[in-house]
Amino acid sequence: SRDALIGSMADGLTSFYGGFVIFSVLGFMAKEANTTVDKIATQGPGLALVAYPEAISKLPLPPLWATVVSGMVDAFPRQLSKWRAPLTLALSITSYLISLPVATKGGIYVFQLLDWYVAAFCVILTSFLECIIIGWIYGVERFSADIELMLGTRPSIVMKLCWCFITPFLMLVAFIFTIATYTLPTYDGYVYPDYANAAGFVISVIPLLPIPFFMVKELLSRQGSFSQRLRQSLQPDPTWGPSQKEYRPLYAQKLPHKRTAFKAVFQRNPINGTRVHLTSSDV
Known part of the structure; x- marks a missing residue:
């Protein structure tokens, strides 16, 4: 119960804190445009992807505020451990190319x-x-x-x-x-x-797609009839x-x-x- 209370309070306070961040930026934009906040704020993704980045670009050291750090964990640590660096590079380049259309006008x-x-x-x-x-x-x-x-x-x-x-x-x-x-x-x-x-x-x-993919992969890795493979697949891994x-x-x-x-x-x-x-x- 204590953990549930802490999690609920953290989620609520995070949203409350996020309101300060958003509306302080909107106030900054309204002052720059010499207008009111209600004319600056937009509903939907336009607030986060249009208005907010525009405000960040006007703040001091805009690259610092626009930095996003992400991480990646692979699903095949044993098979792909030797190829972690090139696979990470390939995935990063692919993700970059795919995300380019979102960064256009x-x-x-x-x-x-x-x-x-x-x-x-x-x-x-x-x-x-x-x-x-x-x-x-x-x-x-x-x-x-x-x-x-x-x-x-x-x-x-x-x-x-x-x-x-x-x-x-x-x-x-x-x-x-x-x-x-x-x-x-x-x-x-x-x-x-x-x-x-x-x-x-x-x-x-x-x-x-990973859900049916790994389901079929797990069934094919077992031995016996389909019902036997299904029963074996429904058991937790013994190394868990x-x-x-x-x-x-x-x-x-x-x-x-x-x-x-x-x-x-x-x-x-x-x-x-x-x-x-x-x-x-x-x-």
């Missing part, structure tokens, strides 16, 4: 198209799948044991209910509502052509645990060896081949 229209499609479907669907994986495939009790090992206390029953039922339900409702109320993107009276909407839809699907070896025995001792509700429904008993009966303790 008409870049705000490109950004509006990307923001319209990517933020509409990808984030909600990914959040829904993440809750399903944590609560029903990896297991909420196993996930709670991981948190207990790191923080010393187990999550409350309220958090478990949110992970398993409330949050995925809300994400599913939000996804259905987004589809039902979907409209074609526009910006400042400009209507995007059909090919732009098709490109935006394709771009919105790209962040979701604390990075420090001295804590692994404690982790194994505290780890609940119960099946998740998902596995209890689809996994057969290895002794007599019958289906396992689902009980409330399996959730």
